[in-house]
Amino acid sequence: MIIFLDLDGTLTHTAHPYFKKMKDGIEDTDVEFIKKYVFPNALNFIKEQFLLGNKLYIISDSHPKYVKAIAEQIFDLPYLSLADKPNDIKTRNYIQSIPGLSEAFINKDNFILVGDSWLDIALGRLLNIRTVLTTFYNSNEIDTRDGIGDNRKQIKHGPTYYANNFDELAEIISNPWENLLALESVFQGENSSKAVKFKFQKHENGFTAFRCLARQEDGECDKYARADKYFQIDNPDRSTELLNKLAISVSTYLYRVEAQNSFNWDYLSYVSDKKTTTPPNKMKEIFDLVESDIPKVELFKWDENVVGSLRNNPDYKSRRDFIAKYLSIYESYDLKDKSVVVLDDQFTSSATAYEIATQLRNRGANNILFIALFYLILPLSNKICPKCGKGMQIKINRKKGNKFYSCTPPEYRGEGCGNTINIYNGF
Numbered sequence: 001m002i003i004f005l006d007l008d009g010t011l012t013h014t015a016h017p018y019f020k021k022m023k024d025g026i027e028d029t030d031v032e033f034i035k036k037y038v039f040p041n042a043l044n045f046i047k048e049q050f051l052l053g054n055k056l057y058i059i060s061d062s063h064p065k066y067v068k069a070i071a072e073q074i075f076d077l078p079y080l081s082l083a084d085k086p087n088d089i090k091t092r093n094y095i096q097s098i099p100g101l102s103e104a105f106i107n108k109d110n111f112i113l114v115g116d117s118w119l120d121i122a123l124g125r126l127l128n129i130r131t132v133l134t135t136f137y138n139s140n141e142i143d144t145r146d147g148i149g150d151n152r153k154q155i156k157h158g159p160t161y162y163a164n165n166f167d168e169l170a171e172i173i174s175n176p177w178e179n180l181l182a183l184e185s186v187f188q189g190e191n192s193s194k195a196v197k198f199k200f201q202k203h204e205n206g207f208t209a210f211r212c213l214a215r216q217e218d219g220e221c222d223k224y225a226r227a228d229k230y231f232q233i234d235n236p237d238r239s240t241e242l243l244n245k246l247a248i249s250v251s252t253y254l255y256r257v258e259a260q261n262s263f264n265w266d267y268l269s270y271v272s273d274k275k276t277t278t279p280p281n282k283m284k285e286i287f288d289l290v291e292s293d294i295p296k297v298e299l300f301k302w303d304e305n306v307v308g309s310l311r312n313n314p315d316y317k318s319r320r321d322f323i324a325k326y327l328s329i330y331e332s333y334d335l336k337d338k339s340v341v342v343l344d345d346q347f348t349s350s351a352t353a354y355e356i357a358t359q360l361r362n363r364g365a366n367n368i369l370f371i372a373l374f375y376l377i378l379p380l381s382n383k384i385c386p387k388c389g390k391g392m393q394i395k396i397n398r399k400k401g402n403k404f405y406s407c408t409p410p411e412y413r414g415e416g417c418g419n420t421i422n423i424y425n426g427f
């Protein structure tokens with residue numbers, strides 16, 4: 001395995017603006033001072049990975065003076081400075097310039113990129129390699145980091161993995177398929193119980209947690225994100241095998257949820273299908289296949305007179321109003337002090353999730369776990385159309401599931417020439 005490591009915020013606790021002049025090469029780098037800010041276990045991690053035969057490289061946006069001093073005198077690792085993340089050109093050139101790396105790059109599974117910001121994740125996606133988002137600092141320090149913002153932004157860029165410490169990072173590198181998100185791992189023949197932790201809200205009598213089991217990519221990404229499977233959910237000819245696999249990922253995740261909590265979950269439900277939904281029973285068929293000890297119930301009902309659909313409502317507020325108006329909880333269920341799990345297919349604007357959580361809490365529910373099979377990650381593309389020079393986007397044929405680059409023409413609300421280029425074998 002070839003491991004690309006971000007420097008500031010990943011190996012060293014130097015994301016604070018205090019270090020900026022050194023990083024920009026304006027001040028000399030005080031290596032002895034920086035040594036005090038190396039994350040605990042960073043050096044051990046590097047040593048262990050070296051002994052396992054893995055190759056490590058530092059990929060940093062900082063100034064050559066700074067990166068060279070730290071890479072050579074503290075970590076003894078080769079490096080690329082001024083990497084210009086998330087632009088992938090310099091990293092690609094670096095890969096091509098190093099014997100062994102360029103050959104290895106033919107198989108993207110040989111690579112993994114580790115970093116603490118969305119810039120690292122976006123770079124990894126443009127390289128089509130797997131990424132690990134690290135959170136080695138305390139969450140209350142996030143706001144003070146230089147312009148990178150809150151953790152939600154990093155999640156929306158769609159890292160393949162998450163690591164809170166170097167032990168977790170080492171485990172991911174040793175067992176890459178077992179550590180994929182639950183739904184992504186199923187399609188590699190593995191059973192993971194990992195989920196994206198979107199949000200956790202503590203209440204007086206409990207909590208609301210939002211979790212997702214797979215990434216639905218838009219554009220460049222590693223090949224383990226599964227937008228293709230998301231689109232197959234809508235396909236009237238979807239296979240039983242697909243439904244089984246989706247259900248297995250939910251069952252596996254729920255098994256861990258049940259094992260972890262000190263209380264029992266009272267109900268397992270799902271966001272019901274409308275009468276007009278195609279295919280009919282789109283979510284019900286998946287829900288019925290989920291295996292869990294939590295009692296299954298249909299809590300939610302759509303108004304008979306529902307007009308339009310969630311997708312036709314463009315923004316968060318109109319989506320939430322749509323749900324509030326047409327989706328409700330059956331009166332017959334007593335939800336006072338109950339703990340409820342709700343399954344849905346997708347977490348996009350999160351309007352459905354928040355509205356449902358609000359309704360459940362208004363009915364007295366204590367703990368709410370909202371699980372979405374997929375969440376849409378931010379779009380990312382840097383392919384240029386060879387015919388007209390405009391930017392191309394990656395699209396997915398919704399029926400067949402194959403990907404292609406599209407220079408989207410005006411009739412599909414693009415500005416391009418209509419050129420398409422097929423993408424073979426994923427990448």
Ligand SMILES: [Zn+2]
Nearest residue numbers: 385388407417
């Ligand atoms: Zn074009």
